[in-house]
Amino acid sequence: MQIYLDYSATTPPRPEVIALMQATLQAEWGNPSSLHQWGNRAATVLERSRLQIAALLNASPDSLVFTAGGTEADNLAILGVAQSYRQPQHLIISSVEHSAIAVPASQLEARGWQVSRLPVSRTGQVGPADLKQALRDNTTLVSIIYGQSEVGTLQPIAELGAIAQAHGALFHTDAVQVAGRLPIDVQQLPVDLLSVSSHKIYGPQGAGALYIKPGVSLTPLLGGGGQEFGLRSGTQALPNIAGFGLAAELAAQEMPAETLRLMHLRNRLFSLLADVPELAVTGDRRERLPHHVSFCLPHTEGLSGKTLVRQMNLAGIGISAGSACHSGKLSPSPVLQAMGYRDRAALTGIRLTLGRRTTAADIDWTAMVLKQVLARSLPAKFVAPV
Numbered sequence: 250m251q252i253y254l255d256y257s258a259t260t261p262p263r264p265e266v267i268a269l270m271q272a273t274l275q276a277e278w279g280n281p282s283s284l285h286q287w288g289n290r291a292a293t294v295l296e297r298s299r300l301q302i303a304a305l306l307n308a309s310p311d312s313l314v315f316t317a318g319g320t321e322a323d324n325l326a327i328l329g330v331a332q333s334y335r336q337p338q339h340l341i342i343s344s345v346e347h348s349a350i351a352v353p354a355s356q357l358e359a360r361g362w363q364v365s366r367l368p369v370s371r372t373g374q375v376g377p378a379d380l381k382q383a384l385r386d387n388t389t390l391v392s393i394i395y396g397q398s399e400v401g402t403l404q405p406i407a408e409l410g411a412i413a414q415a416h417g418a419l420f421h422t423d424a425v426q427v428a429g430r431l432p433i434d435v436q437q438l439p440v441d442l443l444s445v446s447s448h449k450i451y452g453p454q455g456a457g458a459l460y461i462k463p464g465v466s467l468t469p470l471l472g473g474g475g476q477e478f479g480l481r482s483g484t485q486a487l488p489n490i491a492g493f494g495l496a497a498e499l500a501a502q503e504m505p506a507e508t509l510r511l512m513h514l515r516n517r518l519f520s521l522l523a524d525v526p527e528l529a530v531t532g533d534r535r536e537r538l539p540h541h542v543s544f545c546l547p548h549t550e551g552l553s554g555k556t557l558v559r560q561m562n563l564a565g566i567g568i569s570a571g572s573a574c575h576s577g578k579l580s581p582s583p584v585l586q587a588m589g590y591r592d593r594a595a596l597t598g599i600r601l602t603l604g605r606r607t608t609a610a611d612i613d614w615t616a617m618v619l620k621q622v623l624a625r626s627l628p629a630k631f632v633a634p635v
């Protein structure tokens with residue numbers, strides 16, 4: 250039995266998406282910027298995708314800029330705003346951002362920007378009061394991740410965005426894990442910029458988009474032909490973008506039922522594992538991505554998240570670990586550390602993320618295998634009977 254439970258890392262492209270991408274590659278290979286019929290047909294494909302993604306976010310199509318993925322959308326948001334200023338200013342992010350935000354923020358810091366990293370609660374949430382306190386006269390941008398990929402916590406984005414905007418700062422959110430899984434309406438949410446990625450919603454890797462509220466101005470990161478309203482030069486990757494558009498349309502259609510189904514399966518997995526005494530849920534239990542299950546082993550020696558991932562892989566089950574391995578040495582997850590976990594616990598984070606192909610039988614089997622793996626690896630006192 251092979252069970253993939255790493256849908257936050259990437260999702261298998263839908264068959265309809267693959268078929269459309271193949272057809273696009275074969276028939277619509279024109280350059281969307283060309284003025285002849287081949288170009289016009291490609292431009293039609295491009296704009297249809299823009300409409301489909303706009304519909305997922307309730308955005309106007311001309312507020313979306315296609316990028317090569319979520320990472321580029323995040324970089325464009327942070328660096329594109331920053332480069333609109335001659336002098337370094339103040340940026341606020343959270344201490345649990347994806348590296349696609351944390352790294353450009355550090356780059357700005359090296360260039361003289363002030364960067365505040367907001368603390369989070371034990372469940373990974375940013376407190377609105379902490380944001381209020383961190384705002385300065387020269388705060389130009391606040392960027393807070395919407396759904397945390399490692400621990401699943403959802404942030405109170407409506408409240409945080411309203412605080413930032415009331416102060417006169419721009420507000421960006423990385424919604425890569427949320428788009429297609431929970432409804433997003435950029436007309437209702439107080440956001441100026443919002444990042445999404447294709448391969449988290451059953452589209453292909455290598456496509457993403459940045460929503461830019463009309464009136465917000467960014468400096469492009471790439472110099473070139475001025476595609477994407479002058480904000481992202483380079484000929485668009487049409488097959489990827491076409492696949493992204495269709496994936497967005499299908500995600501929007503299936504979302505209400507699929508979100509509920511995933512929440513049930515997620516809760517089933519949490520309850521099946523509830524009798525393992527040393528498995529502690531990480532992230533917020535209620536304000537949580539619908540497909541996301543995560544744990545750590547706070548009081549155990551010698552067992553890392555990576556080891557568990559390898560052992561589960563041997564049993565045919567794909568999950569992921571939060572800690573990273575640098576030059577053969579394990580380092581604790583910075584996200585769990587920011588949430589107040591000690592280094593030893595922050596080495597043991599694991600994540601199981603569910604998706605369209607996940608069934609109740611997969612969940613039951615996974616819970617049983619995980620308990621067996623833990624029973625083999627942990628002292629007997631820790632593990633409940635399988």
Ligand SMILES: Cc1ncc(COP(=O)(O)O)c(C=O)c1O
Pocket residue numbers: 257258317318319320321323347349394396397398423425426446447448455456457
């Ligand atoms: C929250 C978050 N932001 C950004 C990214 C990067 O997206 P992409 O892989 O499309 O560059 C990811 C991917 O793991 C993510 O989970």
